[in-house]
Amino acid sequence: MQRNSRFITSNQTGIHDQLHDLIQRRAASDYLKPIAPSSRLAFNTATRAWRDANKSLLIIDAGCGVGLSTRRLARLYPDHFVIGIDQSSDRLSRQVEWPSDAPDNFTTVRADVVDFWRLLRAAAIYPSHHYLLYPNPWPKKHHLARRWHAHPVFPSVLELGGYIECRSNWKIYVEEFAAAVTAMSGIDAECESFVPSSSPLTPFEEKYLASGHELWRCRLHLPVTNR
Numbered sequence: 001m002q003r004n005s006r007f008i009t010s011n012q013t014g015i016h017d018q019l020h021d022l023i024q025r026r027a028a029s030d031y032l033k034p035i036a037p038s039s040r041l042a043f044n045t046a047t048r049a050w051r052d053a054n055k056s057l058l059i060i061d062a063g064c065g066v067g068l069s070t071r072r073l074a075r076l077y078p079d080h081f082v083i084g085i086d087q088s089s090d091r092l093s094r095q096v097e098w099p100s101d102a103p104d105n106f107t108t109v110r111a112d113v114v115d116f117w118r119l120l121r122a123a124a125i126y127p128s129h130h131y132l133l134y135p136n137p138w139p140k141k142h143h144l145a146r147r148w149h150a151h152p153v154f155p156s157v158l159e160l161g162g163y164i165e166c167r168s169n170w171k172i173y174v175e176e177f178a179a180a181v182t183a184m185s186g187i188d189a190e191c192e193s194f195v196p197s198s199s200p201l202t203p204f205e206e207k208y209l210a211s212g213h214e215l216w217r218c219r220l221h222l223p224v225t226n227r
């Protein structure tokens, strides 16, 4: 277990001064980047696995890495089906150590989650739970637009509704996430410090805890938005 993960350093000391302007621009415009054929294929494969499993409720694990959290969520929610999405085939193909009675109510797929979110929205598939666990923080100030809450896809993510939870070891990321959710949805969202009550949910969480990092999360319930 890695115990020496470096603390995030940034030239930002608080919520980015451009965040609110950017959010307003995102809310006022549609994101028109074409969806990759490979994402469509992955979406069809994953949603077919979900339908074949005969579980009506769906959980999305966005940026699932090696998929350990996908399996753990499947174990935690046996009445749901969990889809873990990651763009890295290297991560997805790594062996995940798991006790012999592995859950079968999940799948992991390689896809750009930016496309996957928009495909869910277009298909009117609304997950009951949605996890964004330790997304790449992009801590440099000029990287703001790469953070999920400032990305042009974010309005589509919020439109999916349901329980949404974002975790990070960078407090500013979660503060911005909460501010963006509130600005776009009108629903109060907060950044809170937390310590996992049981074992860590993801490998990144495990390594941050072992390295003495404080963990932050924003969690809330959102209504589905039709437009």
Ligand SMILES: C[S@@+](CC[C@H](N)C(=O)[O-])C[C@H]1O[C@@H](n2cnc3c(N)ncnc32)[C@H](O)[C@@H]1O
Pocket (backbone or CB within 6 Å): 062, 063, 064, 065, 066, 069, 085, 086, 087, 088, 091, 111, 112, 113, 114, 133, 134, 135, 136, 202, 203, 204, 205
């Ligand atoms: C910091 S890692 C966290 C992985 C995992 N959630 C964890 O906590 O152990 C961020 C993950 O997001 C994935 N990712 C980043 N951008 C993505 C995108 N556009 N589509 C799919 N996955 C993405 C990366 O490949 C990486 O596995």
